[in-house]
Amino acid sequence: MGEAIVVTSGKGGVGKTTTSANIGTALALLGKKVCLVDTDIGLRNLDVVMGLENRIIYDLVDVAEGRCRLGQALVKDKRFDELYMLPAAQTKDKDAVKPEQIRSMILELKQDHDYVIIDCPAGIEHGFRNAIAGADRAIVVTTPENAAVRDADRVIGLLEGAKIPSKLVINRIRQSMVKSGEMLDIDEICQVLAIDLLGIVPDDEKVISAANNGEPTVMNPASRAAIAYRNIARRILGDMVPLMLLDEKAGAFKRFRKFLGIG
Amino acid sequence: MTEKQHIMIKGVKEGLLFLLDDQCTFEALLAELQYKLEKTHQQLLTGPLVHIHVKLGARSATDEQKEQIAAIIRSQGNLMISSIESDTPSAQASAGPNNLQIITSIIRSGQTLTHDGDLLLIGDVNPGGTLLCTGDIYVMGALRGMAHAGMNGRHDAVIATSLMRPTQLRIADVVSRPPEEWISGDAAMEFAYLEEGQMQIDKLSQLFRIRHNPITFKGV
Numbered sequence: 203m204g205e206a207i208v209v210t211s212g213k214g215g216v217g218k219t220t221t222s223a224n225i226g227t228a229l230a231l232l233g234k235k236v237c238l239v240d241t242d243i244g245l246r247n248l249d250v251v252m253g254l255e256n257r258i259i260y261d262l263v264d265v266a267e268g269r270c271r272l273g274q275a276l277v278k279d280k281r282f283d284e285l286y287m288l289p290a291a292q293t294k295d296k297d298a299v300k301p302e303q304i305r306s307m308i309l310e311l312k313q314d315h316d317y318v319i320i321d322c323p324a325g326i327e328h329g330f331r332n333a334i335a336g337a338d339r340a341i342v343v344t345t346p347e348n349a350a351v352r353d354a355d356r357v358i359g360l361l362e363g364a365k366i367p368s369k370l371v372i373n374r375i376r377q378s379m380v381k382s383g384e385m386l387d388i389d390e391i392c393q394v395l396a397i398d399l400l401g402i403v404p405d406d407e408k409v410i411s412a413a414n415n416g417e418p419t420v421m422n423p424a425s426r427a428a429i430a431y432r433n434i435a436r437r438i439l440g441d442m443v444p445l446m447l448l449d450e451k452a453g454a455f456k457r458f459r460k461f462l463g464i465g
Numbered sequence: 466m467t468e469k470q471h472i473m474i475k476g477v478k479e480g481l482l483f484l485l486d487d488q489c490t491f492e493a494l495l496a497e498l499q500y501k502l503e504k505t506h507q508q509l510l511t512g513p514l515v516h517i518h519v520k521l522g523a524r525s526a527t528d529e530q531k532e533q534i535a536a537i538i539r540s541q542g543n544l545m546i547s548s549i550e551s552d553t554p555s556a557q558a559s560a561g562p563n564n565l566q567i568i569t570s571i572i573r574s575g576q577t578l579t580h581d582g583d584l585l586l587i588g589d590v591n592p593g594g595t596l597l598c599t600g601d602i603y604v605m606g607a608l609r610g611m612a613h614a615g616m617n618g619r620h621d622a623v624i625a626t627s628l629m630r631p632t633q634l635r636i637a638d639v640v641s642r643p644p645e646e647w648i649s650g651d652a653a654m655e656f657a658y659l660e661e662g663q664m665q666i667d668k669l670s671q672l673f674r675i676r677h678n679p680i681t682f683k684g685v
Contacts (some may be wrong), residue, residue, distance in 0.1 A: 294470050348592075355591045359573035394591055394609065396571055 204235075205267070205306045206318040207438070208337035208366070209352060212353030214324030216345045217373040220409060220419070221431075222321035224267035227418040228435030230285035234316040237276065238287040239308065239334040243298055245288035253416020254279065254287055263291035265307060266299040272310055281421070286315070296328045301335035309381035317438075334361065340356025340368035341400060346375055346386040356388060376405045377448040400407045401434035403427050404448055458460055469498050474506065475583035476669070480516030480547065483538075487522030487551075491530060496536050502544075514543050564600065572596060572610060592632055611635070614657075625656035625669055639664055 216458035219242075220271075226238040240248035244264060249255045260275035272288075279285035288311070291298065309320070311318045322333035334340065340361050361368045372388055379385035388448040392399055406427035412419040421426045422437075426446070435442045471486035472493055485494055500556035506540045510655055526534075531549045538544050539540045564582030570576050572576025572586070574593030583600035594610035602620055605620055611634035634641045634657050641657075641664035654669040 352593055354575040355593065359576050362573075393607075394589070396589065 203314045204312040204314075204318055205339070205388050206312055206337045207339050207341055208320040208321060208322050209341045209343060210263050210322035210330065210333060210357055210361075211324065211350070211359040212326060213344075213350045216343050216350050217403075217409075218324070218343050219247045221250055221308060221341065221343050221371060221373060221403075222319050223248060223413075223418045223437070224420045224428075224431040225286065226317070226434055227252075227279075227282070228432045229317050229319075229438065230279070231420060231432070232284040233284075234436055234439075234441065235314070236286070236317045236319060237311045237315040237326040238285070239318060239320045240288065240290040241304065241320055241329060242346060243294050243296050243332075244289045244292065245323065247319050248287065249277070249289045250416065252279065252287060252418065254289075255416070258289045261289045261291040262264050262304075262307070263298045264303060265310060266303040272291075272307060290300050294324065296332065299332060301331050304332045305336040313463040318377045322405065326357065330357075332348045334364055334366060335432075337339050337405045339368055340366050341371055342368050342395075342397070343371045344391065344395075346380065346388075351386065351391055354427070358395060360464070369398045370395055371401050371403065372399070373403045374405040375402055381447075382406065385447040386447060399445070400437055402445060402448065403430040403434075410452060472501055474501070477517065477518070481518070481544075483517060483519045484520050485519065485524070485534075488526035491524075491526070495533060495537065498534065502537065502541050512543060514545055516547045517544050518547050521549065521551040524551055526551055562596075571606075574610075590631075598622075620659050621655045621675075623658045623672065625654065625672065627654050629655040629657070629666065634664060636664065 209218050213219050222238060226236045228235045232274050238248060238252070240246050241260070241262070249258060254277050259276045260270040262275065263270050264270050265275045274297045276286040276288055281289065308318055308320065310458070320333050320337055323329035326375050340429055342358055342361070372391055372394070375388070376385060380387045387401060388399070404426045406419070406425050408422060408425040409419045409427050412422060420431045422428050430446055433446060436443050468512050471489045473483065473484040474480040519534060523615040534549060535546050538546055542610045549569055550575060565585055566580060567585045567587065568578070569587040570578070571588045572590040572594035574591055577595040577597065581599050583606065584596070584598045585603045585605065587605045589606040589618040590604060590608050590610040590612065592609045596602055596610070598614050599617045600615065600619065602612050604612070604626035606626070607630060608626035609632070611632045611633045612624045612631060614624045615637040618637050622636050624634055624636065631643055634643065636657065637657050639659055639662060655666055656669050656672050657664055658675055659665070
């Protein structure tokens with residue numbers, strides 16, 4: 203029996219889908235059997251980020267409405283044997299499925315996967331209730347912006363109400379801006395949200411290019427964000443991994459290595 | 466009127482006492498009052514001016530509802546309203562610290578905690594969270610959201626907190642947004658109170674000065 207983890211944030215554009223794809227891939231990289239579930243019906247993105255868009259035959263709504271079996275709708279990843287994805291429908295609306303239907307799907311997926319990662323849509327309406335329906339725990343993604351932290355707080359409150367324990371991932375941190383005081387720092391965010399920190403992810407342009415290529419960033423170990431996501435995956439498995447240092451002091455050394463052509 | 470009567474009328478020294486039931490619906494009460502005055506208790510309406518005291522029991526009536534009751538009674542020529550009273554919790558709220566409730570929680574964005582009486586919250590109030598209270602508010606934690614003390618109009622209510630970083634403070638009907646100079650920066654606990662209708666902030670150690678309930682120490 204596996205574990206279902208919902209990745210949510212409240213606010214849009216903070217990196218839920220990127221985080222889902224990367225954590226899922228990182229867990230697969232660590233040898234776990236993982237299924238990614240996209241619950242953003244009508245605005246599905248996870249398949250694009252994973253580069254699996256052209257392999258979709260059935261989707262989540264098809265399963266809910268009984269047009270196919272759950273196993274038929276799963277898309278196998280092109281990189282890993284043990285990584286699957288259940289895509290959302292692009293043509294329907296959020297209320298095309300009910301929370302109970304999602305719950306039974308997640309339950310079925312948990313039977314033969316170690317981890318079921320659920321990508322939640324933005325907002326706190328029907329789509330959110332669908333996404334959290336089958337989840338055992340939650341990862342709340344936020345960025346160091348007041349608006350994102352506010353929404354994360356709201357979502358944490360709702361998750362507490364639903365008795366789902368949550369942990370925090372702070373995404374897209376720019377150390378230079380934090381230092382100059384233009385961006386909220388990690389301690390400040392943790393103090394307000396008062397939940398455990400699962401990981402921090404530095405802002406990295408490679409994430410964007412990787413997403414556009416349909417290749418999760420985790421696959422590229424040269425990216426700092428990739429290391430951050432791998433650390434998060436290890437923490438999910440229970441390893442004690444120290445938070446990565448965001449100071450870009452290593453920059454000089456890195457530049458030197460790049461100069462030598464080995465970076 | 467065959468069902469249970471909701472209104473009792475008693476004669477007292479000052480005039481008549483109307484005891485109104487506090488369990489039935491307000492509409493039923495009004496209907497019965499009208500019926501009694503117009504149909505069954507005609508004898509009251511003839512004769513000299515009579516003073517009426519209305520007791521609402523535990524029902525908490527709005528001013529509008531009280532006015533509705535008064536209108537029905539007043540429509541009869543010789544009846545005069547002296548008082549309309551209810552023993553609602555707002556009367557108890559002013560009883561002070563006896564009504565202090567301790568709650569351990571984080572009030573997050575979008576959540577509202579409403580309390581009748583004084584409240585001691587152990588935990589934070591986050592931005593977007595709301596604390597509403599008829600009495601005083603004490604927060605052992607950071608107050609980053611909105612707090613409204615003395616909701617029912619108690620101007621002597623205070624808001625005290627370990628860390629004063631509110632988005633907005635309200636005491637009774639006074640609303641205040643924290644100006645920059647509020648943020649003292651030192652770690653001292655602070656409280657907000659009203660002085661001549663203006664919101665003021667002071668160190669918590671000064672609270673006793675506006676509370677005037679000195680403890681007398683014996684043998685000193």
